[in-house]
Amino acid sequence: MIPFKSLLTVDKASGTPVFIQLSDQLTQLIRSGTLPVGQRLPGTRQLARLLGLNRQTIVAAYDEATAQGWLESQAGSGTFVARHLPEVTPQLLTAVTAAPPAESFAAMGQVTPGYAFDTRPFLSRPVLTNTGGLRLDDGFPDIRLAPLAELGRAYRSYFRWGNPQQHFGYGDTRGHLLLREQLSIYLNETRGLRTTVDNILITRGSIMGLHLASQVLLRPGDVAVTGETTWAGATMNFQKAGAVVRTVPVDAHGIDVDALATLAEQMPIRLVAVTPHHHYPTTVTLRPDRRVRLLQLAEQVGFAILEDDYDYDFHYLSRPILPLASADRQGMVVYVGSMTKSVAPAFRIGYVVAPASLIDELARLRRIIDRQGDTMLEFAVGQLFKTGDLKRHFRKALRTYHTRRDHFCQVLTQELSDSIQFDKPDGGLAVWATADPSIDLTATSNRAAQHGLYFSNGLTHNPPGHTLNGTRLGFASSTEDELERSVLILKKAISVR
Structure with a gap:
């Protein structure tokens, strides 16, 4: 005999309906083997008397467990543990509560999984959060300056514009057309680029752009070069792609391009990552003669230049120096930027600018990682560009x-x-x-x-x-x-x- 009165308990003060509590507990008893396959359950009236509950509550619990595939009902015979379930070695009969105690969840978080997986120490990096104070x-930018009221109006306009079916269905993996159009205009005006919408992929921040570019451009064993001081997020992505990372010195005028040329004579280089406008972390600007030499070297050797221009909009000494991408005539530069440093970290909008064929390939890869971006946010930011609010x-x-x-x-x-x-x-x-x-x-x-x-x-x-x-x-x-x-x-x- 199975002591159902002891095994099934309910908490009427819980926010979970009583019939769901009972159904979940019956499921746990079946999982543990306490209720074996084919076991006949008490009739609904009998179990209702045992537990002091309304019969309809028991009926609802049985129906729920049946719908979930744990029980089966046979006309004229009663309700049984489903016979198609596998046999489970019974565990010690103990009461099953509606919810395990909180400490069991904490302990569960410490359990090593029953399967093996590789850990990659180079992925360990502190997560920056705003702790207040x-x-x-x-x-980081000051979010108190962000155009939040204007953004709110742009969001609301999304619900009043166009075809709702189009708005709330799947969108273009490359990003909302309005944002790509406006961003293309803005980049051409402010950075001297020569883009169309086909040259732009919208991502969730520059880190996604770096990840996609790394996965497409790098193969295991390829050499990726950075400065001796550099942004760890880029290096981690190169390592994750299987690349061998080499470094060159960085001085008061940016990366040492002569040292890069010497390295290129020693080994084939696939990709060079730079932050030429404000080198990360030292903030120095890559000198013009080195910029010219770097582009020439890329054309001669055939490596891609991954230009991360993370805070171009904020330059205080005369006008900003145009990015490498503005002088690129042979399609050697993959230009990555973000709204994170320009507006606020919560604006998870970045972009990749590159030849259209590479953008198409990046979009295909992005589709299996993240089907599309936040269409509403992309539309709203596109509106802010269009109205001039973002430029202001x-x-x-x-x-x-x-x-x-x-x-x-x-x-x-x-x-x-x-x-x-x-x-x-x-x-x-x-x-x-x-x-x-x-x-x-x-x-x-x-x-x-x-x-x-x-x-x-x-x-x-x-x-x-x-x-x-x-x-x-x-x-x-x-x-x-x-x-x-x-x-x-x-x-x-x-x-x-």
């Missing part, structure tokens, strides 16, 4: 960030000139600062956090085998008052050592 971040935002943000850069650099010089060295950046949203060798940036970062200030300890910027003792101190996301308070906390954290 003061911050000298990696170089860029002009306003540029003025604001310019002022903040100047103020931040002034306060850093006044308060920390003996401890931190830096050059005022020509553009971008962060200062690259190196600390005196006697300063432990990790310990300093931890002490600052105790006083409400976040900044990176800079360890992710260190090339293998080298310690730069430097970090990026973002100024754009903080007001002048917040920057002053941040520097004072940083000064205090440095002085305690």
Whole structure:
């Protein structure tokens, strides 16, 4: 005899209907082997009396478990555990509760899966989140400046425009046509590119563009080259594609193209990744003669240039230097950008600009990863370009960030000139600062956090085998008052050592 009264319990205070609780518990008993295949269950009236419940509740529980395939009903005979189920070795008879205790879920999270899989240490990288409080971040925009009201109006217009079937069905994997049209116009006007909509793929941030390009352009064993200091997100994608990553020096004028040419004589190079406008993380600009030489070398050797122009819109010394892609005549450059640094990290819109045949291949790959982007967001951002709201935002943000850069650099010089060295950046949203060798940036970062200030300890910027003792101190996301308070906390954290 199976003690159904002991095994089945209900919690009438639970938000889960009682019949669902019973159905789930019966399912658990079958899974554990407590109720064997073919076992006859009590009649609905009998079980209702045992549990003190309404008969219709038991009927509903049986019907639910039957619909799920765990029970079967035979006219005139009763309800049975479905005979098509596999036999399970019975476990110890214990009461089955409607929901396992919370601690069992925590323990479940620690269980090693019953199958093997490879872990890749190079994918381990801290996830940056906004924890609130003061911050000298990696170089993020101030979301308080974002054109949110204008974005809201653009979103609402999406529901009033065109054919609803078209709006809420599947869209173009390459991105919403309106955004690609407007982005093409904007890039041609501001960056000297010569694009059409066929040259643009909209992605969920620049990291997706880098991933897609890496998977399409790189084969296992190919050589990908970066600067000795570089963005870890790009390197991780090259490694994931199976590439061998080589590095060349970076100095005050950007990557050393002569060193790259020497490397090209020693081995075949498939791809070179650069951030020429504001090198990451040091913010230096690639000198014009090196830009020309880099494009010439790409044409001679045949490697692709992956140009990540992550914050082109914010340059404070004269007008921005045009990207490599603007001078590309042979289709050697894959140009990647993002709205993340221009507006807000939550705007998961990036783009890849390349010859149409490569864009088509990237779109085919993107389709098996992410069928399409956020059509409504893409439409709304396209509208902001079309109405001029986004361009006005860029002009306003540029003025604001310019002022903040100047103020931040002034306060850093006044308060920390003996401890931190830096050059005022020509553009971008962060200062690259190196600390005196006697300063432990990790310990300093931890002490600052105790006083409400976040900044990176800079360890992710260190090339293998080298310690730069430097970090990026973002100024754009903080007001002048917040920057002053941040520097004072940083000064205090440095002085305690």
